[in-house]
Amino acid sequence: MEKRTEKNSYTILFAIGMVIVVGSLLAFVASSLRPKIDENKRIEKQQNILYAMGVNENEEGSVAFIADNEVETEFAKYIKKQLVITNGTDTRENDQAYLIDVKKEQSQAKEGKERQLPLFVGEKEGKTFYIAPIRGKGLWDAVWGYVAMDENMVIQGAYFDHKGETAGLGANIKERFFMDDFTGEHLLNTSGKFVGVNISKSNADPLNNDKTDNEVDAIAGATITGDGVAAMIKSELKLYVPYFNTLKN
């Protein structure tokens, strides 16, 4: 006699039942954890922005953010203005600008719609920092980050992150030895034109002593990720050039 579990009708019923049970279990888990995950993401954005302008708890070699429970007050303390730039130079203040989804804005711009560019103006020890979020493509998936600049578009600090770059290779873009190289690097060339920062395999300057060459040293074995970071810096920060020009006048 055929076993009960071999029947087609049983198999189909089992499959339906399994889908319902597993589906509702996952839906329950996802929706009950959703607020907490969103909150974590919000905190992370604030931590990243503060990190780029040098407000962090870095010790030698390690990357350490401001603690989760302090970030709210620190963010309010250091970030003086949150701007949204449209049409290159029109600015308005929006204290939720750090929540603007750069990915969404990029795809809107592709469809020909207007893109909102968030810019965070921070102040630390009398110095003004302009921090811009950037986003691009690495080897496997998205890479993104925050770049803090002064009014002459000289990088004052950078934070990079990635979704799925190779551990030990491309994933090293979020290591100190790579991110710290960007500090002091010029985004404009000597004649004042925007060129970005290239990630070079052949600049013969691994200690990055020359800050005006628009180049930092690449990570071995991570050429495509590095090129992605360079392309992202170039295409994203270029959009802020008109705004920085207004600062000079």
Add this chain to the structure above:
Amino acid sequence: MGLLSKKDAALIKDPLADNNPITIQVLGICSALAITAQLKASIVMTISVIFVLGVGNVVISLIRNIIPSKIRIIVQLTVVAALVIIVDQVLKAFSYQLSKELGAFIGLIITNCIIMGRFEAFALGNGPWKSFLDGVGNALGYGIILIIVGFFRELLGSGTLLGFKVLGDPIAKTGLYAFGYENNGFMLLAPMALIVVGVLIWVQRSRNKALIEDH
């Protein structure tokens, strides 16, 4: 053994050496190559696999008598996928930094053939407690190899262990680097993981001749 009977203890101990999922059964090789460039990633992957395989084996074992055999592979896959998603979500909610560091690794667990292999070979035919021990044992056996490979690849490839510069600073030329030592960047690439695993297989079989297959 006070806690475990001799048979139960063997379920844990066998996969650690003489029936190791990687070096003897040659399963789970893809993840062993992909994530062992750093010791930390290896350790975290080990912990995640212990959880998923331990719990998954118990779940499959509990429902083993009601699973229709025609779709049992799909059922197994669904159980692994559901567990992995739950682990991912819980980590995101309660340990966000850790979940960011793991990134793609958590998702990669689904593709680990050891998990489906143990479901199919063991949990479908054994009770929950034995299945749990078998799952944990196999995950540990997998993890040991991962950690050994990760240790050598990070040490020889980057000169660090868990991110600490144990051999000195390669740019400032301190420690070993002062004597002209260089990191071997090749160790960071997947082919070297295969060679390290190969060396482990060689060492293990030369110590225990009974493991050599006669072809």
